[in-house]
Structure formats: C-alpha cells, structure tokens
Amino acid sequence: MASSRDQKCYLCGNDLFDPINRDHVPPRRFFAPEIRKQFAVQLITLPTHAACNERWRLDEEYFVHTLLPFARGSISGDALWRDGIARFTRGENVPLANQVLKEFQHVVGGVILPANRVAKRIDPDRAHDVIYKIARGLHYHHHGEILPPLWNCHFTITPPGEPPPEVFTVLTDANLLNSRGSYQGVFAYSFHKFPEMNDLHVWAMLLWDRIIVTLIFHDPACKCEDCTFIGPVLPHSGV
Numbered sequence: 373m374a375s376s377r378d379q380k381c382y383l384c385g386n387d388l389f390d391p392i393n394r395d396h397v398p399p400r401r402f403f404a405p406e407i408r409k410q411f412a413v414q415l416i417t418l419p420t421h422a423a424c425n426e427r428w429r430l431d432e433e434y435f436v437h438t439l440l441p442f443a444r445g446s447i448s449g450d451a452l453w454r455d456g457i458a459r460f461t462r463g464e465n466v467p468l469a470n471q472v473l474k475e476f477q478h479v480v481g482g483v484i485l486p487a488n489r490v491a492k493r494i495d496p497d498r499a500h501d502v503i504y505k506i507a508r509g510l511h512y513h514h515h516g517e518i519l520p521p522l523w524n525c526h527f528t529i530t531p532p533g534e535p536p537p538e539v540f541t542v543l544t545d546a547n548l549l550n551s552r553g554s555y556q557g558v559f560a561y562s563f564h565k566f567p568e569m570n571d572l573h574v575w576a577m578l579l580w581d582r583i584i585v586t587l588i589f590h591d592p593a594c595k596c597e598d599c600t601f602i603g604p605v606l607p608h609s610g611v
C-alpha cells in the first residue's frame with residue numbers, strides 16, 4: 373500500500389505524476405560496480421519525477437569525480453578510483469575528468485594543501501546541491517517531511533589527514549554521533565537537531581571511510597531574522 377508520503381516528489385515538493393522514477397539515497401554512483409556486486413547493495417529509494425531526478429545527475433557525477441582523489445585509501449574508495457580510471461580509459465566523462473584534474477593542480481608531489489584551500493577549488497554550488505539533496509532525501513526517509521528545495525546551508529568537506537571541523541568534534545565529544553547507513557564503508561551518516569538552538573539541523577557524513585562532510589541549516593520553520601529574510605525560496609523564483 374502506498375503511503376501518502378509517496379504521493380509527493382521530495383525534490384520539488386509537488387504531487388507525483390508520470391514519468392516517475394526512483395531516486396537513490398545516497399546516489400548510486402557513490403558505490404563502485406564491484407562493491408554493488410559484492411554486497412548486493414540495496415539503497416534507500418524515493419519516488420521522484422524523472423525530470424527532477426535528472427536535474428541532479430551531472431552534479432552528482434561531478435561531485436564523485438572531484439572527490440575521487442581523496443577517496444583513495446579505503447576499500448570502497450579504491451574500488452571507486454579503479455572504476456573512475458576504467459571509465460576514463462573507455463572515454464567516458466573525459467571533459468569532466470580534465471576539469472577535475474585542473475582543480476587538483478595544487479596537489480604537488482603528493483602533498484595536499486590545507487583543506488580550506490582545497491575546498492575553494494571544489495565548485496561550492498554543485499557540492500552544496502549534492503550534499504543538501506542527500507540530507508533532504510534522508511530527512512524525508514526518516515521523518516516524512518520535505519525540506520525546502522532551496523535553503524541556506526553551511527557545509528564543510530574535510531579530506532583525510534586534515535583535522536575535522538569544529539562542528540564535527542563538538543558532536544563526537546558530546547556523543548551525539550549515531551552512525552547510520554547500511555554500507556558504512558561507503559557512506560555513513562548521522563544527524564542531530566538542537567531544540568535549544570532554534571532546531572538547528574546538524575548533519576555529518578562519512579564518504580568512503582575517508583572524507584568527512586558536515587552540513588548545518590536552520591529548521592524550515594525557523595523564524596529567525598536570516599530565515600524570514602532568505603526563505604523559503606521557491607524554485608524558479610529567479611533567485
């Protein structure tokens with residue numbers, strides 16, 4: 373029996389109508405083919421308009437490519453890296469791979485420059501869209517609530533070997549990280565809402581056991597000055 377929550381597309385918030393397909397949370401692309409085969413991976417899927425789902429496809433592709441060099445060093449990261457090389461060899465995504473190579477020109481002689489300088493080279497808008505989409509999908513999966521398509525978020529991406537951001541250590545020190553996810557060697561996540569801070573949402577994700585991603589945003593019902601000023605911003609409102 374379809375629940376009422378399945379009648380809406382979590383990406384745009386509107387009623388579902390054909391063509392519909394199922395969006396994977398996190399993106400299926402996070403899993404190398406050999407990992408998918410080995411673990412018979414069953415991801416969370418959510419019904420979406422095919423067009424809405426398609427809107428994120430290239431950003432997800434970019435996101436994986438741009439983080440691939442940092443994913444190496446774990447089982448799932450190495451598998452993804454091998455898959456990336458194989459795709460490149462087959463001539464897939466050559467322009468994207470070249471773009472990403474340019475972004476990583478500052479990786480000199482195997483020494484990676486500090487995280488804040490690395491992060492600047494990652495397209496922040498595209499990274500934001502992918503990270504926030506994952507959080508929206510998981511939030512919908514757990515709570516049945518659709519977060520606004522556009523919302524003011526702060527995120528960090530920390531490559532291996534760099535100190536985690538303060539928000540992350542605050543969570544771990546307070547024992548608030550409750551790691552979830554069926555394949556945590558590929559993708560683990562945790563979220564916490566702080567009622568004493570206007571229901572601030574704080575998320576932490578671990579990608580390929582290598583890269584820490586944090587995401588902070590105010591609750592959609594927040595009435596603080598920033599939120600009433602900024603949002604909710606509706607899609608196609610020209611912002």
Ligand SMILES: [Zn+2]
Pocket residue numbers: 381382383384385386420421424
């Ligand atoms: Zn939609």
Ligand SMILES: [Zn+2]
Pocket residue numbers: 570590591594595596597598599600
């Ligand atoms: Zn607010």
